[in-house]
Amino acid sequence: xxxxxxxxxxxxxxxxxxxxxxxxxxxxxxxxxxxxxxxxxxxxxxxxxxxxxxxxxxxxxxxxxxxxxxxxxxxxxxxxxxxxxxxxxxxxxxxxxxxxxxxxxxxxxxxxxxxxxxxxxxxxxxxxxxxxxxxxxxxxxxxxxxxxxxxxxxxxxxxxxxxxxxxxxxx
Numbered sequence: 001x002x003x004x005x006x007x008x009x010x011x012x013x014x015x016x017x018x019x020x021x022x023x024x025x026x027x028x029x030x031x032x033x034x035x036x037x038x039x040x041x042x043x044x045x046x047x048x049x050x051x052x053x054x055x056x057x058x059x060x061x062x063x064x065x066x067x068x069x070x071x072x073x074x075x076x077x078x079x080x081x082x083x084x085x086x087x088x089x090x091x092x093x094x095x096x097x098x099x100x101x102x103x104x105x106x107x108x109x110x111x112x113x114x115x116x117x118x119x120x121x122x123x124x125x126x127x128x129x130x131x132x133x134x135x136x137x138x139x140x141x142x143x144x145x146x147x148x149x150x151x152x153x154x155x156x157x158x159x160x161x162x163x164x165x166x167x168x169x170x171x
Contacts (some may be wrong), residue, residue, distance in 0.1 A: 012115045040113065072159055074163060075103070101166055115151075
């Protein structure tokens, strides 16, 4: 049977594992869109027991922060529907935004990455779901939920901390 190609876009960081290190960096798609003006790279080193967050802004401003595993209380995970029109309608196709970060022992939350993509059709109106059969049949969702959950679980296991709700999202 022929399967139609997915027409959804998910913007997620590139994640690579090499030896005892897990590296996540801003996707190539985003780097092209912003002409290389912004990028982030996170390296989790199990041997050194550190998480290094390196960020470049406005092409020249570079900042690096090294956190020891002992400074990290939890990995944070949250969800937002980023569709700006969802507040105006009871039915809409969501734009999923999953935020992954680190909660430090002092209470500060360091955002690592957002995983964004096409979400599922939502009906919160008075009409039954079958009324919107075409939207449900043609609905496609991206890989952002699966990839963000995997990344959170990997971080949690590597660092040895629990997963907590993010303060940077509504849900």
